[in-house]
Amino acid sequence: MPQHIAIIMDGNRRWAKNRFFPAALGHAAGANRVRDIVKTCIDLGIPYLSLFAFSTENWKRPEEEVSSLMSLFMTYLQKEIDGMNKNGVRLKVVGDKSRFSASLQDLMDRAEQQTAQNSRITLTVCANYGGRWDLIQATQAWQQAHPHQSLQELTEEALAPHLSTAYAPEVDLLIRTGGESRVSNFMLWQAAYAELFFTDDLWPEFSPEGLRRAIEWFGGRDRRFGSSAPI
Known part of the structure; x- marks a missing residue:
């Protein structure tokens, strides 16, 4: 059983387009799907789930769509906080939050604080996140913590605690919905040895059965991590 599942939630806009809906309804349908997937992970005993909600590249989308995504994010946090506490969900939001509005940043912080003591599952929402950004900020954080050391002394073991998801184990299973077969700058370090599962299901269609x-x-994969025998 994987300990950490990460999902690239792709296909909201195509799901809406197929139904002649505006993109905002596709994103809303995708947000509703999150609840079912989190609950399934809880039922299966998966301790860590990470979701790619908004990438650093998504700012290139039309201003109206970006605005609706920000509103949806705020609504989701406000609506789901009680349910998270009821179900033992600890929320973490990772990414460069500085570009979000002050009210959204405050809401993120309060949601994290209010769920900090929950322990059944850690749900990481990656917002304004990119794997390259993560590596850069981790390197900068290491340099600030060791101002008198040269970058020549930086090792993998020294850098890892400064990654945005240092509280979680590395990703075991990376899932991408929507029919595309790429990782799109998501958790480049954390998913270095993840098994990659691609499905044609659009995210609003990705059911608990699909997750199972x-x-x-x-469970049928031989995970070797560079060795000659499965681990």
Whole structure:
């Protein structure tokens, strides 16, 4: 059973387009799907789930769509906080939050604080996140913590605690919905040895049964981590 599942939630806009809906309704449908997937992970005993909600590249989308995404994010946090506490969900929001509005940043911080003591599952929402950004900020954080050391002394073991998801184990299973087969700058370090599962299901269509199929597929993989024998 994977300990950390990460999901690239792709296909909201295409789901809406197929139904002649505006993109905002597709994103809303995708947000509703999150609840089912989190609950399934809880039922299966998956301790860490990370979701790619908004990438550093998503700012290139039309201003109206970006604005609706920000509003949806605020609504989601406000609506789901009680349910998270009821179900033992600890929320973490990682990414460069500085570009978000002050009210959204405050809401993120309060949601994290209010769920900090929960322990059934850690739900990481990656917002304005990119794997390259993560590596850069981690390197800068290491340099600030060791101002008198040269970058020549930086090791993998020294850098890892400064990554935005240092509280979580590395990703075991990375799932991408929507029919695309790329990682799109998501958790480049954390998913270095992840098993990659791609599905044609658009994110609003990705059901708990689909998640179980991905986990079953994962269970049949031989994970070698560079060695000659499965681990």
